[in-house]
Amino acid sequence: MLQLYAGHKVGVASGQSSVDSHSSSRLADEDPWSSSVPLLKRFERYGDLADLQRAITLLQKLVRSVSIWDDLYCAVLGNLGVALLWRFKHIGELSDLEDGISTHRDAVHLTPDGHPDKPSRLNNLGNSFMTRFKRLGELRDLEDGISTHRDAVHLTPDGHPDKPSGLNNLGNSFMTRFLHLGELRDLEDGISTHRDAVHLTPDGHPDKPSGLNNLGNSFITRFERLGELRDLEDGISTHRDAVHLTPDGHPDKPRRLNNLGNSFITRFKHLGELRDLEDAISTHRDAVHLTPDGHPDKPSGLSNLGNSFMTRFKRLGELRDLEDGISTHRDAVHLTPDGHPDKPSRLNNLGLSFRARFEHLGELRDLEDGISTHRDAVHLTPDGHPDKPSRLNNLGSSFITRFEHLGELRDLEDGISTHRDAVHLTPDGHPGKPSGLNNLGNSFITRFERLGELRDLEDGISTHRDAVHLTPDGHPDKPSGLNNLGSSFMTRFERLGELRDLEDGISTHRDAVHLTPDGHPDKPSRLNNLGLSFITRFERLGELRDLEDGISTHRDAVHLTPDGHPDKPSGLNNLGNSFITRFERLGELRDLEDGISTHRDAVHLTPDGHPDKPSRLNNLGNSFMTRFLRLGELRDLEDAISTHRDAVHLTPDGHPDKPSSLSNFGNSFMTRFLRLGELRDLEDAISTHREAVHLTPDGHPHKPSRLNNLGNSFRARFKRLGELRDLEDAISTHRDAVHLTPDGHPHKPSGLNNLGLSFRARFDRLGELRDLEDAISTHRDAVLASSVSGSRVISRTQFPCIRILLLLPLAISA
Incomplete structure (x- = not known):
């Protein structure tokens, strides 16, 4: 699980596009120019x-009426370009973006070198390039923007009041290129440039909060890297x-609250302190509340x-947060116009919310809605867009x-293909x-577990190793990568039986748990995996210490998972x-009862359809x-058959777990045949086991x-009916x-033992010395x-007793 939600935004939204308030003594107060400027400022305030x-109409009228040689002409072009870019961000019409860039180009081209407004018009043109890059993903626009x-910064004299604004925009451009290409140089340049912008802005200046906002985004981005x-x-x-320096009522107050809230979420995900999560929700609520209905920033908030809400749901498991998350994301998507550059991002978040509800409640409708929504997000994201890989990732995970729910191989192949595309489109670094x-x-x-191809297992381990290697020490995602790598080692151990993989799996899971802060929402799941690793080593080597560690670790995982949380049943x-395993080792009835009681709770807390x-x-x-098998109560045998029947019935045909359910059934x-002797049960057992084998791929x-x-x-x-064909x-x-069982695998002795018993049965029937x-x-x-595998199936001390074993009545070995 892996999980992927919207973070801190840098770029035009945090930069400054200049609205020129230039006035001319030749124009009356009620002319188009003097009327357009207040309209633009009012739009910026209220949306x-x-x-x-109305402002665009007035400015377009002015462009047609003012002489190209009039100094006012370039000012009109500049404001018209800003207005067109704002309308693009509000409505999403690509023609507005193209017209805005063209208009800003003309304004720059017609402004003589040395003119005091040249830098501000270059700034606006640079912001336009960055906006088009974010929409279409063309690297040329990114480079042109930077x-x-x-040029704008270079042409602005030191000490000029617009110098910090130009530095801010340049810093945002560096950060955007870093997020696209991953070059650490751009990240450092972005932070350095934003520091300079803040340093050059006097305390009390109205632009000070904007510079701080951008610098804060840069710090958070470096932390995430x-x-x-x-x-x-x-x-x-x-x-x-x-936020503190932004006056109440200021149009940028909500945006800065949003970024502060996102920072709280980032700290919560790293340190797991619930206080940060509550602060984030409160701050984001304030941002939404302060944004007027109809304002273009409302969907972002x-x-x-x-x-x-979704982050709190994952931490505490309260269904109310899940429903609020979906409802809020629906509103965000609904209020975002078709064609808007942020539409794919909001669809992506809504898709993640649908999938989370499916994983909690098991309603197939949510899964289908999630896939459909993620498809739309990918489809609406242009090729080359920096967010294309992350949206492909989420679609692949869906x-x-x-x-995993329906077992259709097509979905597995589509998932791998989509994840491959996501990796391929993500630049190195x-x-x-x-x-x-x-x-x-x-x-x-997952494909290995379905089809059993060893190539997939090796590719999985190799890919997880790369992910861990590329994640810096101290990075908040390091434990997640270690957790996945540990699980891959354990899977290879279960396939090949190499003790090295078992030890690597435990060591890697230990590291994942150790690096996950207390209170972190993923701490229980990582403890669960470590506990499973301890139990697996116990089953291989028989050391009671591992069994106790496994139970203790699983107890911690359950204790740290809040009641009502969707992961509670899994823990x-x-x-x-683990209780059942200890019962089978020590024979304490208390463990058996605890195991049944705990499994009942797990089933009871798992919604129907999950x-x-x-x-x-x-x-x-x-x-x-x-x-x-311990107490001989027929009631337990009937309950087992009934429960296994339900498990088979609820597992869709084609699902990778179907063979496992059939095998248990x-x-x-x-077991009932051996207890009651009903031939019907024996026939059902053979039929069911045949189906389990048939549905299990070769190599599994x-x-x-x-x-x-x-x-x-x-x-x-054969023992019951005497048909040699059965033997x-x-x-x-x-x-x-x-x-098919590799040498060294812990199940090898059991398989050999069963084969030996079958040979002995044929010797008893036919008398062939062979x-x-x-x-x-x-x-x-x-x-x-x-002795090689360390299996406890047959111990070395039994070796002298083999000839006695051959004289005993045949038994059915598990």
Whole structure:
């Protein structure tokens, strides 16, 4: 999970486009010029589009009536260009953007070198280039913007009152190029230039807050790139100053509150202090409240407020925040005109909110709405746009989520393809590169778990390694990358059985937990993964210390997850499994009861329709089965079968978890057959295990265990009915299971043991000495494999007892 929400904005919105108040003694007070300037200023204050439209009409009339040689002509062009850019940002018509740039070009071209207004007109032209870059993503516009802003600064004499304004715009341009190309030089130049702008602006000057606002954005951006807490604190402090120095009623007050609120969110995500989250929501509410209805900045404030609600939902799990987040994002999208450059960003945030609700409530409608909304966001983002990769990332993650819910391979392929595109479009050195690699790595691992191709597993680990390597130490995303890399190591261990991967997985998960601050919303999920790693090592090596560490870590994860949080059931599920594992090791009935109780809670707290409901039912069913095998109460056996039936029924055809559910269901039938002797249960077990094997792709890490279960079922039917065909099928199936299990894998001894039992059964039936030799040889291999893998299935001390084992009645091995 990976997750991707709108952050701090730099550029034209934070820069200063000059409205020229030039007056001429030859024009009366009621002429178009003197009427247009107040209209523009009023629009800037209240956002009433009618004022802007009227001003543009007046200025266009003036352009046609004033001589090109009149000094007023360039001033009119300058204001008309500003007005057209404002209308573009309000309505999104590309023609306004092009006309604005053309008008500013003319104003610059007609202004003689040395003219005092030349720098301000270059500034406006530079801002226009930057606006077009943000809309269309053409690198030429970015370079032209920086070059034009440099010229404006260069032509402004030191000590001139407009020098700070020009520096501000140049700093914003550097920051925009950094966000697009990832060159650290641009980030440092942006901060240095913004510092100069603030330093040159006298205290008490009305532009001081604007400079502080831009400097604060630059500090936050450097924190997000390098992870230095000093930058985060400086960013918040600077934004506080900007807000404090902006008078109530000032048109930029809401925008500066928005940036301060975003800074609080950034600190919350890094340090996990709930106070920052509450401050962010409060600050964003103020920003929305102070922005008049109809103002072009209203959707931006709503979008930030929606992101804050979603962040609080992820932390506390309150459904009210989820609903408020979606509602607020809907309003932001609705109020953003088609064609507006920020429409894709707001659609992207709405899509993330739909997916979060799907993951909480399991309604397929939300998942479909999320994919549709993300598609629109990608479609509306021009090729070359700096945000194209992040929007592709979110679309790819939505495809993967739908695959995990419905099992359609098309979604998996679309997810990987989309994530590949996102990584490919992100320049090397860009701060978003590690995030894209993380998502691509997760997609490879998901395909491996579905299809079993080792190439995908290796690609997943390699991609996750790259993501970690490219994330600087101290960066807030470092723990997320480590968490994903640790999970990849664990997946390879489960496939190949190499102890090195197990140790690397635990070590990496430890680092992820250690680097995640207390109170951080992802702390519980990272503890969960560390706990799973401890349990896996216990199952491999049998050290009780790992089992205790696993339970303790899972307890911490559950304790840190608030009641009502959507991740609570997942933590309970893992804790329940840990209790059952300890019961199987120590035999304490208390652990068995705690396991069942905890699994019941996990199922109860998982909404109907949630994609994880079947897997949690599976674990509850397994717990009932464990209690039946311990106490022999038929009620538990019936509950296990019923619960496993529900798990299979709720798992869509094609879903990657379908074979697992069928395998557990088949084991339940088999157990009831062994208890009650009903042939119907044996037939159902074979049929169900056949289907589980059939649906498991070749190369899948669980293929051998499912073949083992099917082979045991064949052998049981041979024992019951005496059909040699079943015994031959059992031997063939067990051979396949052994062949597909890598040497050193902890399940190798169990598979060899089952194959040996099948050979022994055929020897008892046909008397062929070859089968007896094969049985002895296979059991010997099982003992040797057990010593190599560290498996507790067959211990070294059992080796002298193999000949006695061969004289005992056959048993069905799990």
